Amino acid sequence: MVCSAKGCRQPAVWVLAWNNPKLHTPDRRKTWLACDEHREYLSRFLGLREFLKEVVPLDEWRARNDA
Numbered sequence: 001m002v003c004s005a006k007g008c009r010q011p012a013v014w015v016l017a018w019n020n021p022k023l024h025t026p027d028r029r030k031t032w033l034a035c036d037e038h039r040e041y042l043s044r045f046l047g048l049r050e051f052l053k054e055v056v057p058l059d060e061w062r063a064r065n066d067a
């Protein structure tokens with residue numbers, strides 16, 4: 001699992017869950033992965049568009065979605 005930032009090859013440690021209300025139903029979640037370095041950058045990108053729903057550690061996201 002690699003960070004979603006363009007050109008980044010760092011292992012992802014964060015999941016950014018987002019939703020574009022023009023494209024997705026409200027309960028749908030798209031996800032981006034982020035390393036520590038790019039978490040803030042990617043969060044801001046989604047936050048400015050008001051798409052960002054939550055930022056969750058990758059381990060927690062997996063645990064939640066395996067349950």
Ligand SMILES: [Zn+2]
Pocket residue numbers: 003004005008009010034035036037038
């Ligand atoms: Zn990165």
